[in-house]
Amino acid sequence: MSTALIRNPLVLAFLSILVILAAGEIISPGFARGDQISKLLTVSAILGIVAAGQCLVVIGGREGIDLSVGVMISLGAVLAGNVMSGSNGAIAPAFLVAGGATFLIGIVNGLGVTFLRIPPLVMTLGMTGVVQGGLTVITRGIPSGNAAPALMSFVNEPLFLGLPGILFIWALIGVLMWFLLRRTDLGYAIYAMGSNERAATLVGVPVRFIRVLLYGLSGLFAGITGVLVIGYTGNSFVSVGDQYMLLSIIAVVIGGVSLNGGTGNYFGVMLGAIALTLLQSVLTTLQLESWGRQLTFGVVLVLLMLLYGRSKRQRV
Amino acid sequence: MAPLLDVAGVAKRFGAVTALSDGALRVGTGEIHALLGANGSGKSTLCKIIAGAVARDAGVLQLHGADAVLKHPRDAERLGVGLFYQELSLVPQLTVADNIFLGHERTAPLGFLSARRKRADVTALISRFAPVLGDGFSPDVPVARLAADQRQIVEILKVLSRKPKLIIFDEATAALDRRQVAIFFDVLRELRAEGVSSIFISHRMDEIFAVSDRITVMRNGVTVASFATADTDQDAVVHAMVGDAPLRERIEHPRPANAAPARITLTSGTSRRLHGVSLSVGAGEILGLGGLQGQGQSVLLQGLFGAAPFTNGTIAIDGKPVPVRSPAAAVRHGVAYVSGDRGRDAALQGRSIFENIANATLVREKRRVFWPRQLKPRFEEALKQLNTKYASLDAPIGSLSGGNQQKVFIARWLATGAKVLLLDDPAKGVDLGAKADFFSLARGLAAEGAGIVFYASDDAELLSVCDRILVFNSGRITAELTGSTLTSFHLTKAAYGEAA
Ligand SMILES: Nc1ncnc2c1ncn2[C@@H]1O[C@H](COP(=O)(O)OP(=O)(O)OP(=O)(O)O)[C@@H](O)[C@H]1O
Numbered sequence: 151m152s153t154a155l156i157r158n159p160l161v162l163a164f165l166s167i168l169v170i171l172a173a174g175e176i177i178s179p180g181f182a183r184g185d186q187i188s189k190l191l192t193v194s195a196i197l198g199i200v201a202a203g204q205c206l207v208v209i210g211g212r213e214g215i216d217l218s219v220g221v222m223i224s225l226g227a228v229l230a231g232n233v234m235s236g237s238n239g240a241i242a243p244a245f246l247v248a249g250g251a252t253f254l255i256g257i258v259n260g261l262g263v264t265f266l267r268i269p270p271l272v273m274t275l276g277m278t279g280v281v282q283g284g285l286t287v288i289t290r291g292i293p294s295g296n297a298a299p300a301l302m303s304f305v306n307e308p309l310f311l312g313l314p315g316i317l318f319i320w321a322l323i324g325v326l327m328w329f330l331l332r333r334t335d336l337g338y339a340i341y342a343m344g345s346n347e348r349a350a351t352l353v354g355v356p357v358r359f360i361r362v363l364l365y366g367l368s369g370l371f372a373g374i375t376g377v378l379v380i381g382y383t384g385n386s387f388v389s390v391g392d393q394y395m396l397l398s399i400i401a402v403v404i405g406g407v408s409l410n411g412g413t414g415n416y417f418g419v420m421l422g423a424i425a426l427t428l429l430q431s432v433l434t435t436l437q438l439e440s441w442g443r444q445l446t447f448g449v450v451l452v453l454l455m456l457l458y459g460r461s462k463r464q465r466v
Numbered sequence: 467m468a469p470l471l472d473v474a475g476v477a478k479r480f481g482a483v484t485a486l487s488d489g490a491l492r493v494g495t496g497e498i499h500a501l502l503g504a505n506g507s508g509k510s511t512l513c514k515i516i517a518g519a520v521a522r523d524a525g526v527l528q529l530h531g532a533d534a535v536l537k538h539p540r541d542a543e544r545l546g547v548g549l550f551y552q553e554l555s556l557v558p559q560l561t562v563a564d565n566i567f568l569g570h571e572r573t574a575p576l577g578f579l580s581a582r583r584k585r586a587d588v589t590a591l592i593s594r595f596a597p598v599l600g601d602g603f604s605p606d607v608p609v610a611r612l613a614a615d616q617r618q619i620v621e622i623l624k625v626l627s628r629k630p631k632l633i634i635f636d637e638a639t640a641a642l643d644r645r646q647v648a649i650f651f652d653v654l655r656e657l658r659a660e661g662v663s664s665i666f667i668s669h670r671m672d673e674i675f676a677v678s679d680r681i682t683v684m685r686n687g688v689t690v691a692s693f694a695t696a697d698t699d700q701d702a703v704v705h706a707m708v709g710d711a712p713l714r715e716r717i718e719h720p721r722p723a724n725a726a727p728a729r730i731t732l733t734s735g736t737s738r739r740l741h742g743v744s745l746s747v748g749a750g751e752i753l754g755l756g757g758l759q760g761q762g763q764s765v766l767l768q769g770l771f772g773a774a775p776f777t778n779g780t781i782a783i784d785g786k787p788v789p790v791r792s793p794a795a796a797v798r799h800g801v802a803y804v805s806g807d808r809g810r811d812a813a814l815q816g817r818s819i820f821e822n823i824a825n826a827t828l829v830r831e832k833r834r835v836f837w838p839r840q841l842k843p844r845f846e847e848a849l850k851q852l853n854t855k856y857a858s859l860d861a862p863i864g865s866l867s868g869g870n871q872q873k874v875f876i877a878r879w880l881a882t883g884a885k886v887l888l889l890d891d892p893a894k895g896v897d898l899g900a901k902a903d904f905f906s907l908a909r910g911l912a913a914e915g916a917g918i919v920f921y922a923s924d925d926a927e928l929l930s931v932c933d934r935i936l937v938f939n940s941g942r943i944t945a946e947l948t949g950s951t952l953t954s955f956h957l958t959k960a961a962y963g964e965a966a
C-alpha cells in the first residue's frame with residue numbers, strides 16, 4: 151500500500167513540491183512567501199503550457215517526443231514581439247500569428263513522423279535546426295519586438311485574488327486537457343494508439359490523422375507559450391525558448407507520463423512543472439551556474455527514468 | 467520415489483483478487499500432465515509460480531524432492547523448469563533466432579557469440595515444425611511479422627531450446643491447427659520417452675485426452691480433482707471443472723431461410739495472398755472458413771474489415787457497394803472484427819477494461835463527447851452475456867486472466883451492436899463453458915439478423931456452429947460444405963486438397 155503510494159507519480163510530484171519548498175525556505179528565508187509563490191507559479195504556468203503539448207505527443211506513443219518546442223517558443227516570441235510592437239490592440243493578432251505558424255510547423259513534424267516514418271527524435275531535432283536557422287536569418291541575432299503593456303501586466307501583475315491572469319488561463323487549460331483526455335473520443339483514441347497502435351487501428355481509430363494533429367497541437371501550445379514568454383520578459387531574443395525543450399520533457403516525466411506512451415495525465419504534468427520550477431529557483435538561489443542547473447535537470451531526468459521507466463512493457 | 471514436482475496449498479492474491487487459494491499439483495518424471503479449469507480458475511498463476519515468475523503468498527513447492535526457492539524465473543530455469551507463457555514472451559523487433567536464444571546466447575571458445583552454432587541449433591530446432599510453418603517463416607524475420615500460430619511455435623521452440631526437465635505449456639496449442647498440434651504432440655511424447663515431464667494446459671478436451679497421462683482440474687483457485695487419464699472420461703472431468711453447473715449442449719438451430727438478404731458480399735476479392743474470392747453471407751447465417759492454418763482465411767477477414775484492403779474486388783454491405791478502405795469505415799458500417807491474436811490486435815495494455823471496450827463504441831456512434839456513466843451499463847451487460855470474471859470496469863485489462871481478456875475484446879463489439887461479425891479465431895483461450903455461451907450468443911445475434919463470418923483454428927468449433935463452411939487452400943476457395951457434408955471427415959479431406 152505505502153509503496154504503491156510512493157510509486158504514484160502524482161503523490162511523488164506533490165511531495166517533492168513540499169520538500170523543495172521547505173528546502174528553499176531553509177536556504178533562503180522568504181522563499182515560500184505568498185508573492186514569491188505567485189511569481190514561481192507564473193513561471194510554472196509558462197512551462198506547464200508547453201508541457202501540455204509535449205504530454206499529448208508522448209501519450210500518443212510510437213516514441214513520441216517533440217524536441218522542437220524550444221525553438222518554436224522562440225519563434226512564437228519573436229513573431230509576437232514584432233506583431234505587437236508594444237501595442238495592446240495587436241495582442242490577439244500576435245497569438246494568431248505565433249500560434250498559427252508553430253501549429254503549421256508542428257503539422258510538418260507530424261507528417262514526417264507519420265507518413266515518412268522518420269523517428270520523432272530525428273524529425274523534431276531536424277526541425278529544430280531548420281527553425282533555428284530561419285530565426286537567425288529573420289532576426290540577424292538582434293533582439294527584436296516588444297510586448298504590449300496589457301500582455302505584460304496580464305502575465306506579471308495580480309489580476310484576481312492576488313494572482314496574475316496567466317494562472318487562470320493555465321487552470322483553464324488544465325480543465326480542458328482533462329476534458330479532452332477523459333471525456334472525448336479523441337482523448338480515448340490518443341491513449342489507445344499510445345498503448346497499442348495496431349489495436350487502436352483495428353477498432354477504427356484514425357491513428358495517422360490524430361498523430362499529425364498531436365504534433366500540430368504541440369506546436370500550437372509552444373507558440374502560445376512563446377507569446378506568454380515575451381509577455382513575461384518584455385522582449386524576445388532568438389534563444390528565449392531553448393531551455394524549455396529539456397524542461398518540458400522532464401515535467402512530463404515527473405508528471406508520470408511514460409515515454410513509452412499510453413499512460414499518464416495532464417494534472418501530473420502540471421505538478422511536474424511546478425516542482426521543476428521550484429527546483430530551478432532553489433538552484434538559482436544557491437547561485438548555481440547555468441551548467442550546474444542543466445546538470446541537475448539531466449540527473450533528475452535519468453533518476454526518474456530509472457524509477458518509472460522500467461515498468462514492464464507489454465510484449466507481443 | 468518423490469515426484470518431480472510437488473506443489474500443495476499454494477495461495478496467491480493480487481490486491482483484493484484471490485487468484486489461487488489452494489493450488490496443488492504433483493507431476494511425476496516423464497509424465498504429460500494436463501491442467502484444466504475454467505477461465506480465471508488460476509492455472510496461469512499456478513504455472514507462473516512454479517516457473518518463478520510470480521511469488522506465492524503461501525504453500526509448499528518441491529522440485530526433485532527438495533523445497534525450491536524461486537525468486538526469479540532464472541532460479542526455476544536452473545532447476546530445469548521452462549514455461550511457455552500464455553501471452554508469449556517474445557520481443558517483436560527481434561528475429562526468430564534471436565528470440566529463441568535470448569538470454570542464453572550460443573558462445574564459441576573465448577566467450578564470443580557464435581553465429582554458426584546459433585544457426586545450426588536454430589535449424590535443428592525448427593526442422594521438426596518445418597512442414598507446418600506456413601508462409602513467410604524464416605529464422606531471420608522479426609517476430610512482429612509472423613502470424614499468431616507461427617509466433618506460438620517460436621515460443622515453443624524458445625522453451626525447448628533450454629532443454630528443461632519440466633516444461634509448462636500454458637495454452638501452447640491455442641492458435642495451432644490440427645497438423646501443427648499433431649507434431650507438437652509427437653514432440654511431447656518423445657520428450658516423455660527421454661524422461662522429460664510436461665504440464666499441458668488447454669481448453670480443448672480432445673487434445674487433453676489424446677496426449678495426457680494424468681489430468682488435474684482447478685476451479686476458482688482450488689485444485690479440485692486429479693485423475694489418471696486412462697481411468698476417467700470427459701464427463702467426469704467436465705463435472706469436476708464446472709461443478710454442478712450444467713454445460714450448454716451443442717447448439718441446434720434452424721437453417722436460415724435461403725431468401726435471407728445478404729449482409730455482406732465480396733466479389734472477386736484479390737490481394738497478395740488471396741486470389742479472386744467471392745462470397746456472400748446472409749442475415750442470420752454463420753459462414754465458416756475452413757482449411758489449414760494460413761490459407762487466406764485471416765487475410766480475407768482483414769480485407770473485409772479494411773485492415774488489409776483488397777487490391778481488387780468489391781464489397782457490398784446490405785446490398786450497397788461500399789468502399790471499405792479502413793477499419794474506421796467498416797466499423798461505421800456496422801462491421802466488427804474479433805481477433806484471436808489479442809496481445810497484438812486487441813489489448814490496450816495499461817488501460818482500464820472500460821477503455822478497452824469504449825473505443826469501438828465511440829467510433830461506431832461517432833460520439834465526440836461522452837460521460838462514462840452513459841456507457842457503463844451497456845458494457846456491463848455485454849460482459850455479463852459472456853460471463854466475464856472481472857472486479858470492476860476501472861480495473862486494468864492486465865489484471866484479467868487470458869480467457870477473460872478475450873471476452874472483453876468480444877464484448878467490445880457486442881456493445882456496438884454490429885450487424886456483420888468477422889470472427890478470426892475469436893474463442894482462443896476461452897474455456898469450454900464460456901465458448902458454448904459465446905457460440906449460442908453468436909447464434910442469437912444471427913437470429914436477430916446479423917451475418918457472421920467465422921474462422922477457427924479448431925475444426926470442432928467450426929463444425930459446431932456454422933451453417934456452411936468454405937474451405938480455403940492457397941488463397942482460394944476449394945470446397946463448400948453444407949448440410950450432410952458438414953462433418954469432420956469432409957472438412958479434413960477438403961482441407962488437404964482432395965475433392966470432398
Ligand atoms: N496481475 C494480476 N492482477 C490482478 N488479478 C490477477 C492478476 N493475474 C491474475 N489475476 C486474477 O487471478 C485469477 C486467476 O487468473 P489466471 O490467469 O491464473 O487464470 P487462468 O486459469 O489461467 O485463466 P485462463 O483460462 O483465462 O487463462 C483471475 O481472476 C485473474 O483476474
Ligand SMILES: [Mg+2]
Nearest residue numbers: 510552867868
Ligand atoms: Mg491462463
